[in-house]
Amino acid sequence: MIDPLTVLTIVLMASATYCTRIIGYLVLRNRTLSPRATALMEAAPGCVLISVIAPHFVANNPADLVAIAITLLAATRLSMLPTVMVAVAATGLLRHFIG
Amino acid sequence: MSAMEGEASMQQAPIQSELWRGIKGCIPVLLGIVPYALVLGAQAAQKGLSVIEVPLMTGLNFAGGSEFAAIQLWTSPPHIMLIVAITFLVNSRHLLMGAAIAPFLRHLPKRKALPALFAMTDESWALGLSDAKARTEQGMQPAFSLPYYLGTALVFYVAWVGFTTLGAALGPVLGDVEAYGFDMAFPAVFLVLMAGMWKGFAAARPWLVSLVVAALTYLFVPGAWYVAAGAVSGLIAAYVLAGDDA
Numbered sequence: 001m002i003d004p005l006t007v008l009t010i011v012l013m014a015s016a017t018y019c020t021r022i023i024g025y026l027v028l029r030n031r032t033l034s035p036r037a038t039a040l041m042e043a044a045p046g047c048v049l050i051s052v053i054a055p056h057f058v059a060n061n062p063a064d065l066v067a068i069a070i071t072l073l074a075a076t077r078l079s080m081l082p083t084v085m086v087a088v089a090a091t092g093l094l095r096h097f098i099g
Numbered sequence: 100m101s102a103m104e105g106e107a108s109m110q111q112a113p114i115q116s117e118l119w120r121g122i123k124g125c126i127p128v129l130l131g132i133v134p135y136a137l138v139l140g141a142q143a144a145q146k147g148l149s150v151i152e153v154p155l156m157t158g159l160n161f162a163g164g165s166e167f168a169a170i171q172l173w174t175s176p177p178h179i180m181l182i183v184a185i186t187f188l189v190n191s192r193h194l195l196m197g198a199a200i201a202p203f204l205r206h207l208p209k210r211k212a213l214p215a216l217f218a219m220t221d222e223s224w225a226l227g228l229s230d231a232k233a234r235t236e237q238g239m240q241p242a243f244s245l246p247y248y249l250g251t252a253l254v255f256y257v258a259w260v261g262f263t264t265l266g267a268a269l270g271p272v273l274g275d276v277e278a279y280g281f282d283m284a285f286p287a288v289f290l291v292l293m294a295g296m297w298k299g300f301a302a303a304r305p306w307l308v309s310l311v312v313a314a315l316t317y318l319f320v321p322g323a324w325y326v327a328a329g330a331v332s333g334l335i336a337a338y339v340l341a342g343d344d345a
Contacts (some may be wrong), residue, residue, distance in 0.1 A: 005177060008179065015184060017187075018217060039341035040334060042298070043333060044193060051310070053286040074287070082205045088283055091282075
């Protein structure tokens with residue numbers, strides 16, 4: 001039920017996350033960031049998110065490629081809940097009918 | 100001392116109503132996170148996390164984007180350093196968020212501000228900050244209402260931990276979530292988060308670099324290196340491009 005390595009990973013993840021929550025408050029509250037540092041910090045989360053999902057953009061079946069295109073289109077126009085619904089429905093249907 | 104007592108008594112009366120205002124304020128946003136939490140829980144169960152380990156992660160870490168990324172990369176045994184590094188990078192937006200909210204927390208001692216920051220999520224931060232701006236316009240002091248913010252955070256916390264656990268419990272019953280297309284919820288959630296960060300094409304060029312490098316690495320290099328390769332290339336691009344514009 002509880003794996004020591006899993007717990008260790010979770011505790012370290014949680015520590016890293018809590019650091020991100022307090023460092024901005026503790027360190028940056030009385031400083032002005034350089035434009036370069038600001039650009040870097042603004043770009044970072046998106047760079048990571050897109051890298052994590054990159055395999056979906058080079059899937060080896062047409063159904064998944066069409067599905068990710070529909071998902072991308074939905075994400076630029078809709079909010080979270082409808083986008084997730086459109087993405088899941090489109091993927092399920094496309095896989096069923098195109099394979 | 101007397102100023103602090105004055106402030107305390109001024110806040111004491113509306114604490115409950117402020118807390119309640121926060122709870123009510125975030126209920127519409129819950130609709131968006133409940134399915135997301137269920138999918139995360141179900142996917143985590145498929146990767147072998149137990150019904151105890153899932154709430155441990157979502158309750159201690161309490162940052163959805165990084166949990167999705169961690170589960171996506173989860174192996175048995177997990178690549179600890181990779182997952183921790185990715186968690187930090189995904190949550191690096193908190194650095195900016197903390198800096199932005201800091202001026203509104205000046206009236207709070209650190210012993211209150213630091214625990215309160217544990218509950219800072221995209222949603223509670225946005226709600227707390229927009230409420231503080233509205234209260235400033237109405238001339239209310241302090242502008243930042245701690246009980247309001249904690250009310251929103253409390254609802255998110257209970258819903259997030261509760262529904263991810265439920266997802267983990269239901270996951271094995273649902274079977275392979277990929278067969279229904281639920282795995283596309285991950286990219287969908289990530290793309291919506293990125294749409295929220297969108298600041299024009301120029302600012303998004305590093306994302307494109309990350310996408311291309313990560314996709315090529317995924318195709319030609321075995322293992323999970325594509326995430327690190329994509330993220331680092333994007334950051335280098337951001338650094339270089341910022342130099343061009345400055």
